[in-house]
Amino acid sequence: MQLINKRHLTFAFVLGFMGLLLNLMPIPLFGNQQLIIGNLFFVIVAVFLGPWYALLTALMCASGLYIVWDSWHPFILFPLEALWLGYARRKEYYSLYADIGYWVIVGMPLFYILVRFVLEMPDSYMFFTTLKQGINGILYTSLGAIIITMLPQRLHIAAKLKNQHRKSFNHQLSYTFTQLLTLVLLVSALIFSNLSINHQQLDVKRHLEDTALHLGKATETYLDNHISAIDTAARWLSFSAYDSEQWQSLLSKLHKNYPDFISMLIANEQGIVTLSSPVTNMQQSQDNAAFSIIDRHYFQQAFFNQITYISPVFLGRGFGNDPIVAISAALYLPQSPIAPIGIIEGSLNLAEFSQIYQRIPDKTQHDIVLVDENNLVIYASPALNKSPLSEFVFSSSGFNYKTSLAMLNIKQLKHKSPEFAYAKHIIKNGWTLYVLTPFYPLVMQVERQYFTTFSILLLSFLVTFALIKVVSLRLTKPLEAIAKKFHNWHQLEQDDTIFNDSTPQEIFTLSRSILKSKQELISYQLELEEKVAHRTIELQAANTKLRLLAEKDELTQLYNRRYTETHFPRLNDMCQRSCAAMAFCILDIDHFKSINDTHGHQAGDNALIFIADMMKQCFKRDTDVISRYGGEEFLIILPLCNPIEVKPHLDKFRQSVSDTPIPIGQNVNIHLTISIGAVYSDNHYHSDIDYWFKQADINLYQAKTDGRDRVICNQLTSNKQDKQSTA
């Protein structure tokens, strides 16, 4: 047996190559989920050529996925699937049903184990990815199965599909519907899920961007308010001459109006803090006799560059060690608005930025991070656990994901799976506000959506499958019934559970046509039977006639020579078995020629008929055989006879012929004589008629020679010399 068929190997190889190419171009679904179609080629090979060729094709298809996914798990999952399908096909299971079995029993559990224990994939994705894998498998198998169904029969490689059991119409119809249904439902479910997921993601993106913009603006307004408070206070103080008490009172009032400043101060041109709010701050720092802020940015920017300045975040000093953002502006003398005499500064309490966070309607789903121009955290929502002044470290993620969302990781920076989707807003002083939403709930949402969609799909599949069964049975049951009950047609005709109003028109018409044909066939059969019976009678009559013609002499209606010769051995055997005597006699009409010559041939015939009738009357036992042996010569064979009575009986007959006037024409009677040569035996038999004939003929000759009208009869012996004449 040839193990590898070159043609089959080429077929498997070419399809494998096509699968490899198609698998290099997976269709992106949500996130990093992709739909693969190339595997349909090993489904085709499994159905046509069985498991081992399918294994080759599957390995090639898996190579394409290995290149795209950079993971070796396709080399386990899909070759196994190909072997499963190939063996299932050998057992004559439909490939789609077999594949559903594979993914439920082997594929999905195996994939789960691989993902859980071998591959790096976050737990949150497992259920979703596993489900998707199974659905994908069923999708490409149904696609492959449909292609096989649609391929013209001549393209099927028949060699491997030999000895398949014929599937019922019902099964075939159900399977074809199921293939179509599975494909259509899966594709439409995937398309609609994806459209809806994309829509949802756009919503999420828009919402994030809106929130970032809104919160960014709020932050800007918040800062602007405080900047303008410092700015206004600086101008206002610059218009009034320095008066320590008055300024302190003004500073305290201002602080009261802007409680988000953790502290406020006024410093002179040497950077020495002269006034503060709360005043207690100054009293607490009395020990630091000359508390100087000359080295601080906020002093230098406001005093030397004479701008209203907002600082990055930094650790406060002097009045406490809180991380703060300082807002400062220069102070002038009323008469000299060019040369500053000091600064006014307010330190914003970073905790107050939580007010911004409070504005988010859904805090469980959103977090914010506000960083300064140095990427140091000013404020982060509590769940993120980022302390102010710490650097905001994150990594961008989800590069392979099909999504319009920007994504980043904060906790596991090297992980491929994204932790957050985000939008950011850059505030005009160089700060950045990030609005984050965890990615996992989005996955969960998609997972729920997929689960709901496919549950509905499964339900509709089951309902439709049941419907298909009903429709298919409605079509096939009458056909089955027609086929099964063809012989009991009348029973079928009355069976309105099979043929009722729901029976399709074509099948109903077919059933009526078959019924009509059947009735015509029956009547034709009856007619034929009648004709045959008639012909049989005619034939039997003809046969009888033929047999009689073959056995009887036409003129005398005695048996002819052929019959006598054929049946003689049987008569001989019968006598030999019972050791009974048999007599063999030749009867010849004397001078018959002269009758012909004198009265005509017809007269001769009449004489022959008359003599024959006399013979019939005389030798009438069932076992006696009288035949016309030729011309005017007759044979009389008398089995089971009494040897003593043979000659007297023959003599009696001879005498009666001699005494009887024989009518040979109208009013013409003549007298005839006969001569008989006979032999009998009760201990010596011979199945050859010629032997008997010869012995009897000798006696006939003797009778003729001795003057005719006599009987010469003797016992038959093997030796002619032993003969005892009884004449």
Ligand SMILES: Nc1nc2c(ncn2[C@@H]2O[C@H](COP(=O)(O)OP(=O)(O)OP(=O)(O)O)[C@@H](O)[C@H]2O)c(=O)[nH]1
């Ligand atoms: N009418 C008629 N004559 C027949 C038939 N068959 C034979 N014959 C005649 O029977 C005659 C027999 O004549 P032969 O054999 O010379 O014998 P025979 O005249 O009877 O004389 P012997 O036998 O010596 O007494 C012939 O003339 C035949 O033509 C037949 O069927 N019908």
